[in-house]
Amino acid sequence: MRLFDEIEETALALGGTLAMSAGPSYELRQPHQIVAAAVNAVPARIVNATVPDVVHDTVRDLVRAREAAADDLRRKRQQLLSFLLRHGRIYENGAHWTLAHRHWLARQSFEHTEQQIVFQEKIDAIEDAAQRLHRLDDQLRAVVPTWSMARVVEAYQAMRGASFLVAVIFAAEIGDVPCQAGEPSCLQP
Structure with a gap:
């Protein structure tokens, strides 16, 4: 069974709904507890899964x-x-x-x-x-300066060719990138 199917099944069992976005990724649009429970249902296959907070979602909406x-x-x-x-x-x-x-x-x-x-x-x-x-x-x-991902945006901008806008879009859509599987982050102190 694919990971997406497992998360969908768990979310539906917990009373959530699953909505497909325009891109290749999928988003669960229910309270954060349902999303967290769905992600925790398959912990062996998900590394560093985080649930975005309300401010992160609003920045993502602004980016879109x-x-x-x-x-x-x-x-x-x-x-x-x-x-x-x-x-x-x-x-x-x-x-x-x-x-x-x-x-x-x-x-x-x-x-x-x-x-x-x-x-x-x-x-x-x-x-x-x-x-x-x-x-x-x-x-x-x-x-962005008041956003929890402001330091991540600055770190992305430090990469060659990453403008402010590219860094914000990447941080809003992808988030913080782990150095290696199981490590917290290369970009957050």
Whole structure:
């Protein structure tokens, strides 16, 4: 029997429910006691299983909201580029979304009023999505110093190429990584 099946069976027996997330991992969405009991039911196969506290869950929710905002911004940008392409407007002076590209966008105008309205609505939607993303980034920067995983985030940032955002996402989704099976952590003192 797979580990997931064992945990699911134990959680259901204890009155919990099991909900699948979008990724390959699964989350138990019931009180922490049910989750802990389900994990403790198969102790021989789980090493260093921890139950996230409420603050950890809220940071994870903030990280996921930020990811959704970034996806929304990408979609809105793509929609604008598709609209411009349909009307034969192609920016050929370098990468999109640079300062030069934004100046080029500001100079675009359309013959028909309706097309100009659609264009401006798409520009405004991009600006709104960018502001939303910026607000969520600011919220993450504000909450991480008070979070129990702040030292883990700092340790992840010490790794080459790990930005603040990458470190926060990794800490929120994965948590603290043990050095070896059975050891508490490489990153926590």
